[in-house]
Amino acid sequence: MPMWSIQQTATCGISSGRRAARLLAGLMLGLCLAASAHAAAAGGQPLRILYLSQSVGFVxxxxxxxxxxxxxxxxxxxxxxxxxxxFSIELSQDARELxxxxxxxxxxxxxxxxxxxxIDRETWTAIVAWVESGRGGFVGIHSAADTALDFEGGEEAWTSFLGGRFDGHPWTQGAAIRLANLEPSHPLAAMWPDGTAYAEEIYQYVGFxxxxVRVLQTLDMSAGPLRRPYPVPVTWIRQMGQGRLFYTNLGHTPSTWEDPRFRDQIVRAITWTGGRTDVPASPNPEVQDIAAIAAFVAAEGLTPSRTPADSATIADEIRPLQSIHPEKQDGDSSAWDAARARVRAVLQK
Known part of the structure; x- marks a missing residue:
């Protein structure tokens, strides 16, 4: 197995037998959680969901x-x-109803x-307070990251709330990708085995x-026709005071919405954000740092001889590569090439 595989990173050197046992345990836990969610709904009141699918921009x-x-x-x-x-579901395509x-x-x-x-500032303030108090939860799907609020400072307020904002989708509709699972046994990601091949439109983000946040899935930069030497998170969760937020970039195409794995993930996200289940939700920046290095190593075709002593510092050098990619610099690759060379030199010492 390559040194910088995400599976190896997530398990921190655990033997293959133990990894398999953990994966099996995670899958069993997921089944138990799904059963528990169904039992909770059957024994009490289903969660009340409002699904907003309004398009002020692209439809x-x-x-x-x-x-x-x-x-x-x-x-x-x-x-x-x-x-x-x-849960029960209400549908709306007009945020003024909220x-x-x-x-x-x-x-x-x-x-x-x-x-x-x-959504005006007063309503938005109330929504954030509603989540932070634990009275409500939030699930964002795909283009929720390409969203803002119609008041001054609304774009920044939304970005801060969600955890990141759309910064282009180099991986366009139907692009061949592979999903890396940073926590294969996590109940909100266990349905997507590490290394799942897929076809989707994938965003990258600013303000992340x-x-x-706790990132559960990222793009695996060792696969697919388009590889970038920086991390691209796909699914993350965060605790907001007493409340909970889940976001996934998946969900661009109708076929994804038909996928049993996606549906399973969304149901679990609903029951978790609704307070019916508990999962690990604390931020995992150290895991993300290793994933950032793994993305760089895979995209650049490197074979480092050792684990870097300061992964966080190197990851902090890698993440800004997104903003200086030649596509964002009118084709100028000078800053891009220089930054990549610096990171390569550190990793190849």
């Missing part, structure tokens, strides 16, 4: 409603609610949105702070 096929019908993502969520029994008073009748908000949503 994705997954949220486009045909005449007189529902969008494919809305139909999928209705099926998840029916099949799991864990009032301060309505929060009292909701347990979890799900956003698959684009553009500057018509590794110290604030």
């Amino acid at each position: 994705h096929d997954t949220v486009r409603r045909p005449d007189g019908g529902l969008a494919s993502s809305e139909i999928a969520l209705q099926a998840m609610a029916r099949d799991s029994g864990a 009032t301060v008073n309505r929060l009292a009748d909701i347990d979890v908000l799900i956003f698959s949105t684009t553009g500057a949503l018509p 702070d590794p110290d604030r």
Whole structure:
């Protein structure tokens, strides 16, 4: 197994037998959590979900409603609610319906949105307080990262809340990718085995702070036709006071919404953000630092002879590569080449 494989990083040198045992244990735990979520819903009241799929910007096929019908993502969520029994679902494509008073009748908000949503500062302040108090949870799907709020400073407020903002999608619709699972036994990611080959549109982000979130999935830069020498998170979670937030970049295409693994992940995300289950949620910057180095090593085709003594410092050199990629510098590669050379020199000492 390559030195910088994400699986090896996540297990910190644990033997292959123990890795297999942990993976099996994680899968069993996931099944138990799913069963527990169903039992909790059956024994009490299902969680109350409001799904907002408003498009102020680009309209994705997954949220486009045909005449007189529902969008494919809305139909999928209705099926998840029916099949799991864990939640009931309300549908909206108008953020103005999300009032301060309505929060009292909701347990979890799900956003698959684009553009500057018509949410004023007062309502947004109430939503954040609602989450932080533990009275509500939030699930963001795909283009939730390509969203803002329609008031001065709304873009920054949204970015701070979600944990990152859309900064282009070099991996366009249907791109061949491979998903690295940083925590293969984590209940919110165990349904996606490390190294899962997939086809999706994948975002990269600005305003992303590794110290604030727990990243569960990233792009595996050792596979696929497009590889970049910096980390690209795909799924993360964060604790917000007493409340919880889940975000995944997956969900661009209708086929993803039909995928049983994606549906399983979203149901578990709903039950976790709704307070029905508990999972590890503290930030994992050290794991992310190693993943950043793994991305660089894979994309650059390096074979380091040793583990760097200060992974955090090296990772901090790698992450800014995204912002100086030639695509963002009118084709100028001078800063890009110089920065990559510095990191290569450190890793090849």
